[in-house]
Amino acid sequence: MSAGIELDNVCCDFDSFRAVDHVNVTIQPGEFFSFLGPSGCGKTTILRMISGFTDPTKGVIRIGGEDVLGQRPNQRPTALIFQNLALFPLMPIWENISFGLEVRGVDKATRRRKAEELLALVDLPDSADKMVSQLSGGQKQRVAIARALAVEPAVMLLDEPLSALDLKLRQHMRAELRAIQKRTGVTFIYITHDQGEALAMSDRVGVMSQGRLQQVSNPREIYNNPVNGFVASFVGENNIMVGEIGTRADGVAAFSTALGPFRARIAEGVTTGKLYVRPEFMTLSDKPGAENSVPVTLSEVAFEGNFISVHAVTEGGTTLMAEIRNDGTGALPQTGAAMHMAFDAKNAAILPDANVTRA
Amino acid sequence: MEQLYRRYGKGLTFMIVSLTAFWLLVLVILPDFKLLEASFRPYLPVVDIGGPKDTYSLGNYAQILGNPVDFSSFGLSFQIPARVKVFVLTIIYSGMVTLIAFLLAYPLCFYLAKVVSNRSLPTLFLLLFVPLWVSEVLRSFAWFIIMTLKGPLNAILMALGAIEKEIRWVDGYSPVVVTLVYAYVLFMVFPIYNSMQSLDNNQLEAAEDLGAPWWRVHWRIVLPHSKPGIASGSVMVFMLSAGSLLVPAIINSTTGNWFTQTIQGIMLEGQDWNTGAAFAFMLLLFCTVAVIAAMRLFRVSLSDIAR
Amino acid sequence: MQLNRKLLGHIYMAAFLLYLMLPLVVMAGAAFNDSKLPTVMPWKGLTSRWFVELWNDNRIWGAILNTVWVALAVVALAVPIGTAGAILVNSVNGRVRGILYGLMVAPILIPGVVIGISTLLFWHQFSIGSGLHLSVLGQVSYIASFVMLLVLARLQSFDHGLEEAALDLGASHAQVMRRILLPHLYPALGAGAAISFFQSIENFNVTLFTRGGADTLTVYVFSKVRTGITPTINALAFLMIMFTLIFAIWYEINRRRKAKIEAARENDARRATALEEAV
Numbered sequence: 001m002s003a004g005i006e007l008d009n010v011c012c013d014f015d016s017f018r019a020v021d022h023v024n025v026t027i028q029p030g031e032f033f034s035f036l037g038p039s040g041c042g043k044t045t046i047l048r049m050i051s052g053f054t055d056p057t058k059g060v061i062r063i064g065g066e067d068v069l070g071q072r073p074n075q076r077p078t079a080l081i082f083q084n085l086a087l088f089p090l091m092p093i094w095e096n097i098s099f100g101l102e103v104r105g106v107d108k109a110t111r112r113r114k115a116e117e118l119l120a121l122v123d124l125p126d127s128a129d130k131m132v133s134q135l136s137g138g139q140k141q142r143v144a145i146a147r148a149l150a151v152e153p154a155v156m157l158l159d160e161p162l163s164a165l166d167l168k169l170r171q172h173m174r175a176e177l178r179a180i181q182k183r184t185g186v187t188f189i190y191i192t193h194d195q196g197e198a199l200a201m202s203d204r205v206g207v208m209s210q211g212r213l214q215q216v217s218n219p220r221e222i223y224n225n226p227v228n229g230f231v232a233s234f235v236g237e238n239n240i241m242v243g244e245i246g247t248r249a250d251g252v253a254a255f256s257t258a259l260g261p262f263r264a265r266i267a268e269g270v271t272t273g274k275l276y277v278r279p280e281f282m283t284l285s286d287k288p289g290a291e292n293s294v295p296v297t298l299s300e301v302a303f304e305g306n307f308i309s310v311h312a313v314t315e316g317g318t319t320l321m322a323e324i325r326n327d328g329t330g331a332l333p334q335t336g337a338a339m340h341m342a343f344d345a346k347n348a349a350i351l352p353d354a355n356v357t358r359a
Numbered sequence: 360m361e362q363l364y365r366r367y368g369k370g371l372t373f374m375i376v377s378l379t380a381f382w383l384l385v386l387v388i389l390p391d392f393k394l395l396e397a398s399f400r401p402y403l404p405v406v407d408i409g410g411p412k413d414t415y416s417l418g419n420y421a422q423i424l425g426n427p428v429d430f431s432s433f434g435l436s437f438q439i440p441a442r443v444k445v446f447v448l449t450i451i452y453s454g455m456v457t458l459i460a461f462l463l464a465y466p467l468c469f470y471l472a473k474v475v476s477n478r479s480l481p482t483l484f485l486l487l488f489v490p491l492w493v494s495e496v497l498r499s500f501a502w503f504i505i506m507t508l509k510g511p512l513n514a515i516l517m518a519l520g521a522i523e524k525e526i527r528w529v530d531g532y533s534p535v536v537v538t539l540v541y542a543y544v545l546f547m548v549f550p551i552y553n554s555m556q557s558l559d560n561n562q563l564e565a566a567e568d569l570g571a572p573w574w575r576v577h578w579r580i581v582l583p584h585s586k587p588g589i590a591s592g593s594v595m596v597f598m599l600s601a602g603s604l605l606v607p608a609i610i611n612s613t614t615g616n617w618f619t620q621t622i623q624g625i626m627l628e629g630q631d632w633n634t635g636a637a638f639a640f641m642l643l644l645f646c647t648v649a650v651i652a653a654m655r656l657f658r659v660s661l662s663d664i665a666r
Numbered sequence: 667m668q669l670n671r672k673l674l675g676h677i678y679m680a681a682f683l684l685y686l687m688l689p690l691v692v693m694a695g696a697a698f699n700d701s702k703l704p705t706v707m708p709w710k711g712l713t714s715r716w717f718v719e720l721w722n723d724n725r726i727w728g729a730i731l732n733t734v735w736v737a738l739a740v741v742a743l744a745v746p747i748g749t750a751g752a753i754l755v756n757s758v759n760g761r762v763r764g765i766l767y768g769l770m771v772a773p774i775l776i777p778g779v780v781i782g783i784s785t786l787l788f789w790h791q792f793s794i795g796s797g798l799h800l801s802v803l804g805q806v807s808y809i810a811s812f813v814m815l816l817v818l819a820r821l822q823s824f825d826h827g828l829e830e831a832a833l834d835l836g837a838s839h840a841q842v843m844r845r846i847l848l849p850h851l852y853p854a855l856g857a858g859a860a861i862s863f864f865q866s867i868e869n870f871n872v873t874l875f876t877r878g879g880a881d882t883l884t885v886y887v888f889s890k891v892r893t894g895i896t897p898t899i900n901a902l903a904f905l906m907i908m909f910t911l912i913f914a915i916w917y918e919i920n921r922r923r924k925a926k927i928e929a930a931r932e933n934d935a936r937r938a939t940a941l942e943e944a945v
């Protein structure tokens with residue numbers, strides 16, 4: 001049983017500070033949805049409002065179509081996984097997992113059986129009688145997930161649960177979380193500031209900045225077609241150029257900058273903005289390209305394995321970045337070489353700044 | 360409060376607030392107000408209570424001023440009321456107890472905090488705790504036995520030939536001071552140890568490395584760092600001593616009366632509760648002033664003292 | 667030089683312990699001396715008659731019983747009151763916190779004589795006369811402060827996220843209290859109960875003014891010292907010291923056992939982490 005969630009014009013103020021500003025989003029039942037943003041962007045507040053620890057100042061939250069205003073956390077069909085996991089240190093693992101059942105008056109034998117089942121589900125058999133202090137970071141993670149699943153929530157809320165783990169384990173747990181979500185079919189709402197995590201796991205991602213939802217879309221759209229400068233630069237890297245928008249036709253506009261005239265994609269209604277090109281769409285060549293080409297001097301060349309990272313300086317002193325695929329020939333461009341950097345107009349976009357009008 | 364309600368709901372919040380209110384209002388604040396109120400009323404036979412003679416006055420407080428006796432201190436000699444003398448001497452000797460306890464405790468605390476190995480620490484603390492757990496009345500009683508005329512102290516000294524005739528130890532204030540120090544020295548040890556123990560060893564080594572002699576290391580580094588603990592221990596020992604009734608009463612040195620004994624006499628032997636209240640209130644007032652003065656002097660807060 | 671200083675420390679520590687213990691030994695020793703006065707010198711031979719006399723002294727047993735009842739009543743009141751106070755003070759901030767904290771700590775510094783007299787006068791105006799019930803109330807007023815300090819210290823290491831996690835899993839407020847908060851506080855509550863019990867047994871000042879005609883142990887010993895003393899008191903002291911020692915040893919053994927278990931668990935966690943990194 002999983003449920004969808006609607007946030008309808010939700011705001012949340014702390015005194016005069018608006019933490020969440022008119023957020024509208026509909027999350028489908030069974031979806032893996034991530035809120036992605038820097039710390040302080042309001043994503044944790046959204047999670048606390050859904051779970052019932054914080055009340056919205058304005059707007060409506062519906063879980064499974066039902067307005068949950070006034071329902072206390074212990075009455076909502078949600079289960080929250082805390083950033084620090086909040087495992088109960090004085091209970092053995094199985095009691096931790098079955099705590100939600102215990103408070104619902106389930107008998108001990110059933111609770112024990114259910115705990116063992118869930119431990120098997122999260123791939124942690126034979127740990128039922130251990131104490132929390134006996135587990136490693138990854139194991140604690142699994143116990144927290146099992147504990148949340150035990151109450152058969154319609155919605156799971158996860159507050160950066162992987163942030164305490166080291167890189168390798170984090171990547172392993174990503175796949176694990178995704179698999180558990182697919183297996184159980186529960187709606188997952190995931191909070192993170194790590195774009196890799198959000199893109200790799202989610203069906204859809206909502207990017208947030210300063211309390212506002214900037215863009216909601218699937219990971220490919222977010223990365224390839226960001227709607228504004230904030231999304232573009234928060235998710236992945238960019239070369240950013242300042243300039244004036246010129247004539248436009250067929251969704252492509254001229255853009256005049258200090259480095260010269262460029263052409264790039266533009267959306268309807270955009271009247272001011274900057275030009276964004278990702279480093280992997282930059283090409284490096286001995287000769288100038290037909291359009292969108294800049295002469296540069298290479299200042300830094302780093303071999304990263306699967307790609308080569310190149311920093312180059314234009315005549316005006318602007319630094320541009322490019323990532324060239326490693327084609328296996330072993331030839332590296334030389335630092336100090338004079339070359340031309342270019343990009344295709346369809347891989348570059350003119351985007352407005354972030355959508356922020358905070359009260 | 361709102362936080363409390365969110366966490367524990369209506370029923371529990373109500374219980375928590377009402378238990379605390381019962382404690383602070385019914386057990387602490389209102390009785391002290393009653394004490395103050397009663398201290399201004401005259402001591403009357405039951406039939407006159409509430410009658411025309413039952414008026415507020417400072418009469419009870421004035422009673423401390425009667426009966427002048429000779430008093431000499433710091434080379435000066437003058438006459439002061441007997442009860443004022445007892446009050447002043449109680450304070451002076453409580454201060455002395457505090458000072459002696461500090462001098463005894465300081466080296467011990469340094470040893471516990473910085474010299475002894477961590478492994479033996481819990482055992483040492485356990486040994487220190489044992490006398491604390493043995494009740495105060497027995498601790499005073501032990502010294503009463505030691506210091507009696509035919510007691511072990513005189514016997515040993517005579518056997519050693521240090522004295523020819525038994526000495527009357529229970530005379531004046533010194534036996535009271537000795538016993539109070541023994542009874543309360545541990546209340547000095549624990550807070551000082553606690554604050555000393557948080558001192559980084561590297562600071563000591565750095566100071567020594569810079570050429571400071573041991574006394575300067577203590578004066579400039581250890582002592583300032585332990586200040587909150589010293590304040591806490593001193594306030595505790597001073598308050599316990601000045602407010603002690605058991606120790607002076609058990610030692611029962613007729614020439615070493617404590618102010619609490621005066622109050623006890625008025626209350627229980629004289630059955631004059633109103634004058635007793637007035638004297639008790641004077642003691643309370645003095646203690647409050649003393650604590651505030653100590654807090655100012657050491658520049659610490661109440662939470663430092665009550666640790 | 668360094669070694670000398672260390673040696674000096676050891677000697678001082680030993681001397682200090684001797685200073686603490688010797689009076690107790692003298693007192694306990696007198697319990698076995700066949701002399702009418704409580705002393706170890708002169709030694710008139712070993713006897714157990716003071717223990718027999720103690721056993722037959724009905725007044726002492728009455729006093730002990732009273733003391734234990736008062737102590738239990740104090741524990742039963744001071745622990746919940748002190749705990750409630752700690753939880754309350756921990757959930758408010760700013761000025762209110764300072765004032766509340768000050769009020770809760772102050773009773774520790776109020777002289778017992780003052781507490782005793784004010785309690786007596788306060789309840790007397792409601793025609794509630796003196797007796798051990800007033801001793802209990804008077805003692806609770808400052809013993810609750812000790813409990814409050816212990817519980818507050820423990821609360822400061824409590825992660826309120828655990829309460830939220832339990833609420834989120836559907837627990838009621840009472841369940842959160844019973845299953846999450848109280849278990850975390852148990853060590854402090856246990857220590858608070860022990861301290862309340864011992865403080866109550868110790869108490870003399872408050873009890874003396876509020877007790878009416880009833881005896882407690884301290885009051886009884888005090889009146890005995892005043893009116894003609896026999897070594898039965900020493901026999902009692904010896905028993906109490908033994909009781910304390912046994913309690914201390916039991917406590918130490920328990921502590922070591924717990925430390926061992928905790929170390930073993932930490933070891934497990936380290937091993938699990940190492941395994942995880944190897945995968």
